[in-house]
Amino acid sequence: xxxxxxxxxxxxxxxxxxxxxxxxxxxxxxxxxxxxxxxxxxxxxxxxxxxxxxxxxxxxxxxxxxxxxxxxxxxxxxxxxxxxxxxxxxxxxxxxxxxxxxxxxxxxxxxxxxxxxxxxxxxxxxxxxxxxxxxxxxxxxxxxxxxxxxxxxxxxxxxxxxxxxxxxxxxxxxxxxxxxxxxxxxxxxxxxxxxxxxxxxxxxxxxxxxxxxxxxxxxxxxxxxxxxxxxxxxxxxxxxxxxxxxxxxxxxxxxxxxxxxxxxxxxxxxxxxxxxxxxxxxxxxxxxxxxxxxxxxxxxxxxxxxxxx
Numbered sequence: 001x002x003x004x005x006x007x008x009x010x011x012x013x014x015x016x017x018x019x020x021x022x023x024x025x026x027x028x029x030x031x032x033x034x035x036x037x038x039x040x041x042x043x044x045x046x047x048x049x050x051x052x053x054x055x056x057x058x059x060x061x062x063x064x065x066x067x068x069x070x071x072x073x074x075x076x077x078x079x080x081x082x083x084x085x086x087x088x089x090x091x092x093x094x095x096x097x098x099x100x101x102x103x104x105x106x107x108x109x110x111x112x113x114x115x116x117x118x119x120x121x122x123x124x125x126x127x128x129x130x131x132x133x134x135x136x137x138x139x140x141x142x143x144x145x146x147x148x149x150x151x152x153x154x155x156x157x158x159x160x161x162x163x164x165x166x167x168x169x170x171x172x173x174x175x176x177x178x179x180x181x182x183x184x185x186x187x188x189x190x191x192x193x194x195x196x197x198x199x200x201x202x203x204x205x206x207x208x209x210x211x212x213x214x215x216x217x218x219x220x221x222x223x224x225x226x227x228x229x230x231x232x233x234x235x236x237x238x239x240x241x242x243x244x245x246x247x248x249x250x251x252x253x254x255x256x257x258x259x260x261x262x263x264x265x266x267x268x269x270x271x272x273x274x275x276x277x278x279x280x281x282x283x284x285x286x287x288x289x290x291x292x293x294x295x296x297x298x299x300x301x302x303x304x305x306x307x308x309x
Contacts, residue, residue: 028095109137
């Protein structure tokens with residue numbers, strides 16, 4: 001919904017044509033017309049307003065349509081009077097059959113809904129007052145049309161001015177950039193003309209370049225040293241892994257050897273079943289004295305294991 005800055009209802013404000021329009025709308029049995037204004041722009045003392053006119057339909061005929069239209073004007077205070085004049089002429093034309101011939105409004109000028117003046121010279125006899133008001137309506141309509149064209153021209157000129165301002169700003173920015181380049185060129189020329197300053201500048205440049213080169217060289221050396229350290233750590237890790245695997249294998253073989261040493265079977269020694277006394281007599285002994293025999297064992301070197309000291 002559009003926002004409007006001003007609103008006027010016929011008969012509510014002291015405009016020149018407000019009361020006339022209010023009396024006319026009452027005579028033709030319609031509600032008072034309404035005018036709403038919205039400012040389009042205001043720059044450098046120039047402004048433009050869009051004024052919307054609303055003329056209700058007849059109260060006696062529900063099918064009678066309302067009349068609504070919007071025109072552009074150069075201001076609000078004076079232009080709303082022009083809009084009221086156009087509303088009076090449109091009401092006098094639309095509701096002419098309802099206006100008695102004896103009414104002063106019967107002599108008023110007329111306009112169609114699109115704002116075209118109406119000339120009834122060939123249709124009916126005109127009094128001097130009627131002819132004058134009709135002629136005045138033509139002049140008012142043409143003046144209003146010219147005013148609208150001028151508002152349109154002002155809007156177009158305003159757009160041209162805006163584009164010109166943009167181009168001027170762009171030109172100023174380009175001038176500033178050129179001036180900066182000029183200053184830099186003058187500084188360079190001054191250096192070239194003064195060998196001492198030029199030599200100082202070159203020395204500073206050489207020192208700066210040498211510093212950067214040393215920094216880069218040191219950085220590369222540090223990275224190379226870090227890479228060597230990483231490679232040495234990797235090799236040491238692989239050696240420790242191999243040694244750990246060898247220790248695991250040695251531990252496994254030791255466990256197997258211990259198990260073989262402790263798991264031998266017990267068997268009786270037939271030589272220990274009898275004994276002799278001093279008189280060379282046989283003395284029986286209790287059975288059960290046994291000796292342990294073990295499986296044949298082999299030195300660790302047979303397994304390829306060297307005992308660490």
